[in-house]
Amino acid sequence: MHTRHPDKYLDLNSAKELPDSHAWKPLDHDLPSDGASKLESVPIIDLNHENAMELIGSACKSWGAFQVVNHNIAMSLLDDIESAGKSLFSLPMQQKLKAARLPNGLSGYGVPRISSFFPKLMWSEGFTISGSPLEHARRLWPDDYIGFCYTIQDYENEMNKLAERLMWLMLGSLNITKEDINWSGSKGDQFQAGSSSVLQLNSYPACPDPNRAMGLAAHTDSTILTILHQSNTNGLQIFRQDYGWIRVPPQPGALVINVGDLFHILTNGWYPSVLHRAVVNRTQHRLSIAYLYGPPSSVKIFPIPKLVDKFHPPLYRAITWGEYLGIKAKHFDKALRSVLVCAPRSEFLGAE
Secondary structure (H helix, E strand, O other): OOOOOOOOOOOHHHOOOOOHHHOOOOOHHHOOOHHHHOOOOOOEEEOOOOOHHHHHHHHHHHOOEEEEEOOOOOHHHHHHHHHHHHHHHOOOHHHHHHHEOOOOOOOEEEOOHHHHHOOOOOOOEEEEEOOOOHHHHHHHOOOOOHHHHHHHHHHHHHHHHHHHHHHHHHHHOOOOOHHHOEEOOEEHHHHHHOOEEEEEEEEEOOOOOHHHOOOEEEEOOOOOEEEEEEOOOOOEEEEEOOOEEEEOOOOOOOEEEEEOHHHHHHOOOOOOOOOEEEOOOOOOOEEEEEEEEEOOOOOOEOOOHHHOEOOEOOOEOOEOHHHHHHHHHHHHHHHHHHOEOOOOHHHHOOOO
8 A cells, every 4th residue: 555645744843733644543552451561571681691692592582572781882872873863853854855765765864664555654754874875964964964974884883793793693592503504605604794784763753642643653674683772762662462562661771683574584484573663752752773784685585494394394485685675665564475485384383
């Protein structure tokens, strides 16, 4: 379902009431159930813990998400990227639109890319960076864009190191080593050297009617994994079967890690990609920065052979990240199912 709205670029920061274009059905019934309120949120894992790998594996299987501390990302860098995001989103709308994302483009300023699948708009704005931010930064700050570019570059460099470390911890929890990896002729270390990434900055202004607005609608990420830094305002929620929506409150210095669709494919469904969304706040602005980590563009992702046997046949066909993004753009929440080659594990594992 693809929709167009005249209020697509409404200045949410100055809106005094919720326009019909952004009015969703009330969210009260969608809040966490009584069972969920007794359930703690996603695990917080110390990467220096001696059992970090096992703890990560348990979190991936049960939650599809976790938070990490002692990740070696300097607090000053997290502060810098947050300041860069605030600087960008506080610009006048006409200035931000000078760096608008093209209709078929990936980079630039705009509304969430999944907006076209929903009848109502979301109470958020975003800025996507794929490759160098220089061209767009020059349009936003013609005389003062260098600082923003340096901050983005430093942040992406540090996030890439962390993403690689986390990927091998996640794979290691399934007893997968670099020697077990041979994706389209790309060994584990070659994969690491050529990995792809996208940086997504999101702004969720204070909303006059948060119970009828949606910051970012429910979705899974198309990545191997996503590293999310969120400002100190609640908003992120993940969905757990039998419990409903569960809040993931910000923890000082912690980063949220989401299992993405491509990791779901790699692990043959053992580690599910997590359904998540963002809700908004009546009085507080929220900012989040998502580092979307994926494979090299030429590498086909498919279930790791070590996780496949006669009792666990491969569930998904081989696919590159670019091909999968195209499928996701067309089929959205049915994208994973569209690359199935076999019935989901739950249908043939019985009571295992």
